[in-house]
Amino acid sequence: MNASSKLQHTVGQAFQPDPTASRFGASLPVRPAQSAFDAGLPTLPHSRPRVSPREERKSSAGPTPKRHRFHALCPYFAMFPEHFAETWIDRLTKPGDVVLDPFCGRGTTPFQAILMGREAIGCDINPVAWCVSQSKTNPPTLAAIRRRVTMLEAEFRPKDWESQRRQLPKFFRYAYEPATLRQLLYLRGRLRWRRSKTDCMIAALILGSLHGESNRSSMYLSTHMPHTISTKPAYSVRFWRERGFRPPHRDVFDHIRRMAEFRYESEPVQGRAVIHELDMRELPSVLRGFPPIRCVVTSPPYFDVTNFEEDQWLRLWFLGGPPYATTRRISRDDRHSDADKYWLFIADMWRVFGHILAPEANVVIRFGAIRSTPDEMLRMLTASAAFSGRKVHLVNFDISALKGRQTDAFRPGSRGCRVEIDCWFVVR
Numbered sequence: 277m278n279a280s281s282k283l284q285h286t287v288g289q290a291f292q293p294d295p296t297a298s299r300f301g302a303s304l305p306v307r308p309a310q311s312a313f314d315a316g317l318p319t320l321p322h323s324r325p326r327v328s329p330r331e332e333r334k335s336s337a338g339p340t341p342k343r344h345r346f347h348a349l350c351p352y353f354a355m356f357p358e359h360f361a362e363t364w365i366d367r368l369t370k371p372g373d374v375v376l377d378p379f380c381g382r383g384t385t386p387f388q389a390i391l392m393g394r395e396a397i398g399c400d401i402n403p404v405a406w407c408v409s410q411s412k413t414n415p416p417t418l419a420a421i422r423r424r425v426t427m428l429e430a431e432f433r434p435k436d437w438e439s440q441r442r443q444l445p446k447f448f449r450y451a452y453e454p455a456t457l458r459q460l461l462y463l464r465g466r467l468r469w470r471r472s473k474t475d476c477m478i479a480a481l482i483l484g485s486l487h488g489e490s491n492r493s494s495m496y497l498s499t500h501m502p503h504t505i506s507t508k509p510a511y512s513v514r515f516w517r518e519r520g521f522r523p524p525h526r527d528v529f530d531h532i533r534r535m536a537e538f539r540y541e542s543e544p545v546q547g548r549a550v551i552h553e554l555d556m557r558e559l560p561s562v563l564r565g566f567p568p569i570r571c572v573v574t575s576p577p578y579f580d581v582t583n584f585e586e587d588q589w590l591r592l593w594f595l596g597g598p599p600y601a602t603t604r605r606i607s608r609d610d611r612h613s614d615a616d617k618y619w620l621f622i623a624d625m626w627r628v629f630g631h632i633l634a635p636e637a638n639v640v641i642r643f644g645a646i647r648s649t650p651d652e653m654l655r656m657l658t659a660s661a662a663f664s665g666r667k668v669h670l671v672n673f674d675i676s677a678l679k680g681r682q683t684d685a686f687r688p689g690s691r692g693c694r695v696e697i698d699c700w701f702v703v704r
């Protein structure tokens with residue numbers, strides 16, 4: 277029996293539809309079920325009545341609280357909105373608890389957790405995700421950013437970067453004005469973003485502006501591109517030439533100052549957050565000595581939807597990567613098109629949870645797919661929980677069709693995620 281049929285086999289044995297699991301919300305009748313709230317599972321004193329985060333948002337009365345400006349520091353494909361993390365952290369944890377996101381992307385969960393007085397652990401294998409999450413959760417002061425930018429600017433000699441600029445692939449000449457590109461090359465070479473929190477924040481501010489809809493907003497440095505993903509070089513150049521798009525005039529130093537002033541209109545948050553740049557399979561070896569983790573709010577790569585490494589290639593270039601798109605150099609799990617391999621990867625996630633979670637820990641997972649049915653996805657996710665080696669109980673779930681997919685904005689009709697599923701488990 278090969279590994280994948282072993283998983284199918286194990287899954288087949290492990291999966292028993294859970295009579296206490298129900299779908300969130302009254303309008304979504306699926307299983308003849310009771311929710312765990314009704315079934316008397318332990319709930320925290322501040323738990324609210326059963327309602328899905330989506331519905332909660334629609335129905336919440338009163339003025340929306342001001343959004344913290346760090347949340348949108350840098351967009352990220354397949355990011356979840358902060359109200360998703362907020363609702364679950366509020367419902368399932370109390371101040372001081374440790375919240376984990378092993379696939380933290382732009383850091384929505386760890387940042388929201390420290391905003392709410394919790395401790396946070398984030399992990400992501402992609403350096404873009406690490407840089408953005410780290411900068412939000414361990415920010416420098418605004419004064420430190422101002423000082424560092426002044427110093428960097430004073431030491432910049434444009435002519436030192438001209439020959440490197442000329443050697444870059446054609447894409448870069450179409451994407452950036454020469455003066456902007458020389459500054460970017462200089463900052464790419466100078467910023468010690470893994471070692472200094474000031475440089476990390478400056479790098480994250482640049483990542484957030486590196487590409488985007490510059491025909492509509494002055495916050496982007498490139499010729500018109502989507503802000504969530506970096507389109508491929510040949511496609512982009514063709515797109516720009518056909519439409520006569522030209523790079524905007526931008527001074528990167530001024531730009532960083534402007535972006536920093538804007539983001540720091542929200543108070544930076546002080547809290548304990550550790551962000552690991554790691555394959556989540558390695559988490560058990562780095563978490564020794566941490567308080568027990570009682571809550572996970574996460575979203576693993578969706579099944580066959582996107583490749584984060586390839587789709588973030590320009591941001592990865594700025595962080596020191598090659599000037600073209602790569603796949604599978606950073607992560608082997610970004611886009612599984614083979615269902616068996618995908619579920620083995622998810623089984624690894626459960627194995628890690630089995631090692632690192634406290635008894636009675638809550639795990640909230642949002643995931644999705646293009647070409648699998650929600651029932652199949654839910655069945656496999658629930659069954660693969662057997663690999664945790666613990667008793668896992670599916671408390672609740674919610675399935676929703678996706679509208680306004682992120683890829684539609686630039687490439688209408690492109691393949692994106694069609695359905696999302698939110699699941700809440702208790703790991704005993």
Ligand SMILES: C[S@@+](CC[C@H](N)C(=O)[O-])C[C@H]1O[C@@H](n2cnc3c(N)ncnc32)[C@H](O)[C@@H]1O
Pocket residue numbers: 352353354355356357378379380381382383384385399400401402405554555556557574575576577578584607608609610
């Ligand atoms: C759906 S995104 C998470 C988005 C995140 N919830 C947010 O709001 O930004 C999935 C993330 O998993 C990361 N990833 C893929 N394989 C991984 C692995 N083996 N270990 C850790 N992270 C991984 C990707 O780099 C990507 O950032």
